[in-house]
Amino acid sequence: MKMAVFWGCRILTSQYAYEMSVRQVFPKLGVELVDLREATCCGDPVKSINIFAADYLAARALALANLTGSTDLLIPCNRCHFTISEAKHRMEINEKLHLKIGELLTEEGLEYDPNIKIWHIIDLLHDAVGLEKIKETVKKPFRGLKLASHTGCQVIRYSDLGRVDDAENPRKLDELINMLGAETVDYSEKLDCCGAALTYSHQDAALSLAGSKIKALQGLNVDALVVCCPACQMMFDSEQKDAGTAVGAKLDLPVLYYTQLLGLALDIEAEKLGLHLNQSLVDKLLTKIPA
Amino acid sequence: MAEPNEASRRKILVKLGRDEFLDCFQCLKCTSGCTALKLLELKPHEIMKLVRLGFVNELAASEIIWTCATCLKCVQRCPQKGSPYHVIMALRNLAVEREAKVPEAYLKAVSQILENGLSQTIQKITTRKMETFDRTSLKLPKISAPKESFQAVFFKALEEKQE
Numbered sequence: 001m002k003m004a005v006f007w008g009c010r011i012l013t014s015q016y017a018y019e020m021s022v023r024q025v026f027p028k029l030g031v032e033l034v035d036l037r038e039a040t041c042c043g044d045p046v047k048s049i050n051i052f053a054a055d056y057l058a059a060r061a062l063a064l065a066n067l068t069g070s071t072d073l074l075i076p077c078n079r080c081h082f083t084i085s086e087a088k089h090r091m092e093i094n095e096k097l098h099l100k101i102g103e104l105l106t107e108e109g110l111e112y113d114p115n116i117k118i119w120h121i122i123d124l125l126h127d128a129v130g131l132e133k134i135k136e137t138v139k140k141p142f143r144g145l146k147l148a149s150h151t152g153c154q155v156i157r158y159s160d161l162g163r164v165d166d167a168e169n170p171r172k173l174d175e176l177i178n179m180l181g182a183e184t185v186d187y188s189e190k191l192d193c194c195g196a197a198l199t200y201s202h203q204d205a206a207l208s209l210a211g212s213k214i215k216a217l218q219g220l221n222v223d224a225l226v227v228c229c230p231a232c233q234m235m236f237d238s239e240q241k242d243a244g245t246a247v248g249a250k251l252d253l254p255v256l257y258y259t260q261l262l263g264l265a266l267d268i269e270a271e272k273l274g275l276h277l278n279q280s281l282v283d284k285l286l287t288k289i290p291a
Numbered sequence: 292m293a294e295p296n297e298a299s300r301r302k303i304l305v306k307l308g309r310d311e312f313l314d315c316f317q318c319l320k321c322t323s324g325c326t327a328l329k330l331l332e333l334k335p336h337e338i339m340k341l342v343r344l345g346f347v348n349e350l351a352a353s354e355i356i357w358t359c360a361t362c363l364k365c366v367q368r369c370p371q372k373g374s375p376y377h378v379i380m381a382l383r384n385l386a387v388e389r390e391a392k393v394p395e396a397y398l399k400a401v402s403q404i405l406e407n408g409l410s411q412t413i414q415k416i417t418t419r420k421m422e423t424f425d426r427t428s429l430k431l432p433k434i435s436a437p438k439e440s441f442q443a444v445f446f447k448a449l450e451e452k453q454e
């Protein structure tokens with residue numbers, strides 16, 4: 001299976017562990033990844049300024065994916081996944097918008113062919129690669145680990161757009177974790193937002209949101225929180241110390257990407273999965289995994 | 292003095308690509324689950340009510356439209372498909388057109404994109420063991436920046452007023 005990849009901004013500029021682990025695990029599961037050339041922002045922060053310009057950026061990403069010859073595009077970031085999916089939808093229902101954006105793309109010699117399927121790591125792993133295949137490929141299953149999942153907001157909402165899992169009761173990430181032998185917990189804060197978008201305007205509120213969720217999870221004695229979006233990872237992992245200050249609690253919960261966890265179960269070295277880059281205390285988790 | 296303004300109200304409708312606002316019956320489903328309610332006092336149902344009544348100029352000038360966490364719960368849960376999130380985004384766009392006060396970080400993201408295509412600057416990461424890494428030392432491929440022609444096209448897209 002050949003898959004073009006749109007990384008977006010955050011993964012390429014700071015969330016390197018996601019990129020490293022995605023690049024490591026997918027080829028082992030029979031998915032060949034092809035990078036886009038000269039990719040730009042998906043348009044997410046631009047929506048607040050000018051929705052049309054944001055749609056143009058999203059369409060540009062799709063046009064670049066068309067250039068690779070693949071009709072499948074993997075977008076590992078929840079926010080990019082939503083922005084591009086929604087722009088694609090808007091162009092489908094609004095011919096005038098489609099034509100106007102098409103004209104702009106032509107100026108760069110680009111053309112957008114709507115015949116492209118958008119994937120996230122959740123549905124790519126769960127629905128295309130398949131749970132069974134993942135289970136078979138696992139070399140070092142985890143025993144006795146209790147993990148919490150955070151699927152995030154924009155990859156599951158809103159359902160009319162066609163999202164990767166149920167908007168109110170997402171289960172796929174949990175099932176993917178279970179395939180690696182670990183247990184998952186249900187918790188009442190599961191759907192709480194990481195707050196990342198508020199870092200643009202209300203940093204304190206953003207940190208409070210992230211901090212409250214981690215604080216609640218610490219109370220449940222989970223071994224780690226598993227995420228699948230660079231914005232969520234930024235809030236729960238990179239900013240965990242400040243999030244703790246914001247909620248007046250000492251936070252020390254390991255947080256990692258699902259692709260890092262999967263990589264460990266596939267017996268890939270921690271460093272190749274970028275686990276040395278996580279800011280939270282993932283060592284605490286690693287010592288619980290037999291070498 | 293706050294007063295309804297029909298022209299501005301129409302502007303929001305055009306941005307939303309709608310002829311009329313969907314019937315919001317003030318059920319509060321959006322507000323009760325809103326991520327920004329507790330910390331920032333965002334009440335999406337109130338925004339919906341004010342927009343329908345035409346108090347668009349007031350909202351575009353207000354800081355409340357910048358408190359949305361974009362969690363999309365209101366879009367998902369509104370029984371009327373009223374999409375407060377989309378209304379808030381349209382109001383933000385109008386605020387920008389009116390040159391109202393816009394959070395600096397959004398403007399910075401746009402200028403960053405004009406400069407090199409990405410909304411963020413490339414960072415070095417200091418690890419828990421105080422070692423520093425960048426894309427090169429992590430053996431990640433070099434990022435290829437877009438050609439200059441992109442800048443001109445993106446600039447043109449930004450000039451578009453969606454009217």
Ligand code: SF4
Pocket residue numbers: 314315316317318319320321322335336339368369370371372373374375
């Ligand atoms: S916008 Fe929708 S959810 Fe909110 S009060 Fe109106 S009808 Fe209810």
Ligand code: SF4
Pocket residue numbers: 321324325326327328333335358359360361362363364365366375376379
């Ligand atoms: S998208 Fe914004 S307005 Fe809607 S529920 Fe989330 S934070 Fe509230």
